[in-house]
Amino acid sequence: MKRITWRKHHKWFGLLFCFFMLMFCWSGIVLNHREAVADINVSRKWLPAGYRFDAWNGGLLRGTLRYTDKDSVVHILAYGAAGIWRTDTAASAFADFNEGLPQGADYRSMKGIVQTPDGTLYAAGQFGLYRHDGTAWIEIPLPLDEGERLSDITVRGDTLVVAGRSYLYLSTSPHAGFRKIQVKVPDGYEPRVTLFRTVWMLHSGELFGTAGKLVVDAVAVVLVLLCLTGLAYWLLPKDMRRRHRHGRHTEGEARWTRLSLLWHDKLGRTTIILTLLVAVTGWCLRPPAMIPLALTKTPALPGTSLDSPNLWHDKLRMVRYDDMCGDWLLSTSEGFYSLASPDAVPVKVEETPPVSVMGLNVWQKDKQGNWLVGSFSGLFVWDRQQGRVTDYFTGEEAEDTAGPPFGKFAVSGYSADFKGKECVVEYYEGTDALAQPGELSTQPMSLWNFALEVHSGRVFIGSVATYVFVFLVGGGCVWCLWTGYRVRKGNKQ
Numbered sequence: 057m058k059r060i061t062w063r064k065h066h067k068w069f070g071l072l073f074c075f076f077m078l079m080f081c082w083s084g085i086v087l088n089h090r091e092a093v094a095d096i097n098v099s100r101k102w103l104p105a106g107y108r109f110d111a112w113n114g115g116l117l118r119g120t121l122r123y124t125d126k127d128s129v130v131h132i133l134a135y136g137a138a139g140i141w142r143t144d145t146a147a148s149a150f151a152d153f154n155e156g157l158p159q160g161a162d163y164r165s166m167k168g169i170v171q172t173p174d175g176t177l178y179a180a181g182q183f184g185l186y187r188h189d190g191t192a193w194i195e196i197p198l199p200l201d202e203g204e205r206l207s208d209i210t211v212r213g214d215t216l217v218v219a220g221r222s223y224l225y226l227s228t229s230p231h232a233g234f235r236k237i238q239v240k241v242p243d244g245y246e247p248r249v250t251l252f253r254t255v256w257m258l259h260s261g262e263l264f265g266t267a268g269k270l271v272v273d274a275v276a277v278v279l280v281l282l283c284l285t286g287l288a289y290w291l292l293p294k295d296m297r298r299r300h301r302h303g304r305h306t307e308g309e310a311r312w313t314r315l316s317l318l319w320h321d322k323l324g325r326t327t328i329i330l331t332l333l334v335a336v337t338g339w340c341l342r343p344p345a346m347i348p349l350a351l352t353k354t355p356a357l358p359g360t361s362l363d364s365p366n367l368w369h370d371k372l373r374m375v376r377y378d379d380m381c382g383d384w385l386l387s388t389s390e391g392f393y394s395l396a397s398p399d400a401v402p403v404k405v406e407e408t409p410p411v412s413v414m415g416l417n418v419w420q421k422d423k424q425g426n427w428l429v430g431s432f433s434g435l436f437v438w439d440r441q442q443g444r445v446t447d448y449f450t451g452e453e454a455e456d457t458a459g460p461p462f463g464k465f466a467v468s469g470y471s472a473d474f475k476g477k478e479c480v481v482e483y484y485e486g487t488d489a490l491a492q493p494g495e496l497s498t499q500p501m502s503l504w505n506f507a508l509e510v511h512s513g514r515v516f517i518g519s520v521a522t523y524v525f526v527f528l529v530g531g532g533c534v535w536c537l538w539t540g541y542r543v544r545k546g547n548k549q
């Protein structure tokens with residue numbers, strides 16, 4: 057193309073996508089520092105109506121625990137994205153049961169609750185483990201690595217097991233402390249990671265640890281400055297012409313116009329490789345570019361965060377004990393594994409239910425002793441002894457393949473603890489089997505989750521953004537950067 061065409065493309069693509077570029081930048085910085093902003097909430101009252109909880113959707117109800125208190129009264133604890141709420145078996149009223157938990161919505165995202173044989177309640181939030189002392193929750197210290205998040209909790213007899221994303225943590229009665237367990241490597245296991253995971257971590261900078269994230273933060277600041285100086289260079293001449301028509305001086309505007317162009321040019325040229333790298337890798341994280349990346353596995357890049365001595369780094373999801381088969385089951389991003397004990401060598405389990413890449417949300421026994429396995433790929437009944445998996449809704453036999461990210465029923469929760477009610481909760485539609493109290497609809501959203509909605513575009517155009525927003529807007533931002541480079545390259549030639 058001619059230089060004037062490159063210039064027009066750069067100008068109009070820049071003006072069109074400037075707002076979204078600014079949104080990408082600030083939200084990206086927030087996403088890079090989750091724990092630093094975990095205490096900050098955003099009121100759902102100020103968000104589009106679709107962000108309010110309705111019929112227990114949006115992960116509000118992940119599961120329930122039926123328990124008996126010290127006075128022999130039976131209660132139900134409902135837990136999920138907005139903490140813990142106590143009710144009775146008829147779900148007649150719900151009371152806040154979050155006393156003692158941190159105020160940040162991120163801290164109150166509960167992954168599971170169990171009751172040990174001595175009657176003590178334990179709750180696993182993604183950032184910490186808590187024990188209820190009868191009046192409030194008390195945080196229990198765990199030997200967590202930096203960045204480790206909890207994903208599940210289970211109990212078998214007096215053995216309490218907490219699953220992190222990379223390690224298991226085991227405690228036996230009287231539960232005075234927890235032992236950190238690095239899951240052993242299965243025989244014949246070849247550690248590999250998807251290209252999608254590699255590109256994801258490259259986009260955030262996490263691939264190179266904290267230093268990498270700070271570099272990407274700096275790139276975001278550069279992109280903000282490019283947007284602001286570009287806007288200034290476009291707006292100031294218009295103001296100069298207006299002031300000139302009214303006989304006013306324009307020296308100040310002229311100076312700022314020159315400075316805006318100078319800094320826009322220098323910043324753009326000196327950082328073009330980094331800005332394009334961040335923009336292109338971000339564009340690759342949504343369909344259609346993400347599909348081949350998700351299907352391709354390679355060895356971890358040496359010297360990066362993915363090259364961990366723990367081959368299960370960020371791969372563990374949930375853990376259960378199977379009484380009928382007499383073994384521990386471990387759900388991972390690599391599939392299901394059987395262990396004779398948490399310290400034993402895992403063995404890959406064949407003929408397993410489909411699971412979404414987002415991981416499991418439901419994993420418990422039904423009345424027949426079969427496993428109910430639910431994720432965004434659907435809900436399945438797993439008869440391990442017969443080696444049979446059927447679709448919960450249709451009764452048809454399920455294929456032993458990786459589940460799609462979102463199936464026909466994106467299952468986010470389940471409960472069979474209420475009288476005469478079996479509640480299967482769908483992420484978008486919720487459930488009509490259980491009435492949701494009105495006060496829960498506007499429970500706060502964490503700033504991190506809000507930033508994720510902004511970064512993905514869902515806050516602007518809804519769930520369809522998952523498939524089109526980043527592809528279109530991200531592509532436009534990439535083109536704006538490239539045309540800007542071509543304009544300056546043409547000038548130097």
